[in-house]
Amino acid sequence: xxxxxxxxxxxxxxxxxxxxxxxxxxxxxxxxxxxxxxxxxxxxxxxxxxxxxxxxxxxxxxxxxxxxxxxxxxxxxxxxxxxxxxxxxxxxxxxxxxxxxxxxxxxxxxxxxxxxxxxxxxxxxxxxxxxxxxxxxxxxxxxxxxxxxxxxxxxxxxxxxxxxxxxxxxxxxxxxxxxxxxxxxxxxxxxxxxxxxxxxxxxxxxxxxxxxxxxxxxxxxxxxxxxxxxxxxxxxxxx
Numbered sequence: 001x002x003x004x005x006x007x008x009x010x011x012x013x014x015x016x017x018x019x020x021x022x023x024x025x026x027x028x029x030x031x032x033x034x035x036x037x038x039x040x041x042x043x044x045x046x047x048x049x050x051x052x053x054x055x056x057x058x059x060x061x062x063x064x065x066x067x068x069x070x071x072x073x074x075x076x077x078x079x080x081x082x083x084x085x086x087x088x089x090x091x092x093x094x095x096x097x098x099x100x101x102x103x104x105x106x107x108x109x110x111x112x113x114x115x116x117x118x119x120x121x122x123x124x125x126x127x128x129x130x131x132x133x134x135x136x137x138x139x140x141x142x143x144x145x146x147x148x149x150x151x152x153x154x155x156x157x158x159x160x161x162x163x164x165x166x167x168x169x170x171x172x173x174x175x176x177x178x179x180x181x182x183x184x185x186x187x188x189x190x191x192x193x194x195x196x197x198x199x200x201x202x203x204x205x206x207x208x209x210x211x212x213x214x215x216x217x218x219x220x221x222x223x224x225x226x227x228x229x230x231x232x233x234x235x236x237x238x239x
Contacts, residue, residue: 007032010056011043011047012024030119035050039064040066051079054122057073057085058083059085067095073100074165078169080121081166083105087106088106094203102167102170138150139238140176141236144157149169149173151163162211165207171205171208179234183229
């Protein structure tokens with residue numbers, strides 16, 4: 001069992017009891033604590049008392065659209081988010097990722113793959129709060145920017161702050177932990193079975209560039225290495 005995910009709490013927000021039990025059983029087997037909810041409103045009420053480390057959200061909930069729930073989650077938390085849904089349309093996928101989802105799994109699904117994706121999200125979040133064994137540095141400085149990896153807050157050169165969505169924050173964490181290296185799309189999203197048609201990483205890169213680059217036509221920080229991946233071109237100092 002990965003120590004980064006041991007003891008983590010996962011909210012399963014799914015109105016299908018059979019699916020919810022299947023997911024909970026698979027996660028419990030790997031040492032993850034779970035709480036199940038049949039509606040978004042009950043999950044949000046529980047959130048006030050015990051926020052989760054990660055939540056699994058079905059988009060087809062009885063009391064609200066899952067997209068609206070993602071918006072609400074984004075206003076109160078920077079926890080990990082995995083969308084688990086029967087909606088496989090590109091529009092839904094892009095909207096979910098734009099609203100901060102870390103991953104998007106379409107039903108039917110393999111429970112082992114789902115657990116692997118959950119653990120990957122939790123592992124990336126754990127790595128965001130440290131830079132190496134025994135090191136607890138949380139601020140990555142590059143140029144005139146500072147990124148608080150624990151809070152997902154980007155401090156702009158003019159002194160203002162920008163709270164990143166979970167998905168964007170995780171990609172930026174990978175970049176600042178491995179600057180000046182060519183990183184594949186799979187490395188940036190954290191799993192190795194990424195479909196060639198999956199454009200989720202492109203959405204996240206585009207959003208980061210809009211925040212960081214002065215000239216989107218000629219990016220200086222996040223460079224595309226055609227046929228290979230992306231490179232974060234900066235000197236990074238940790239405090």
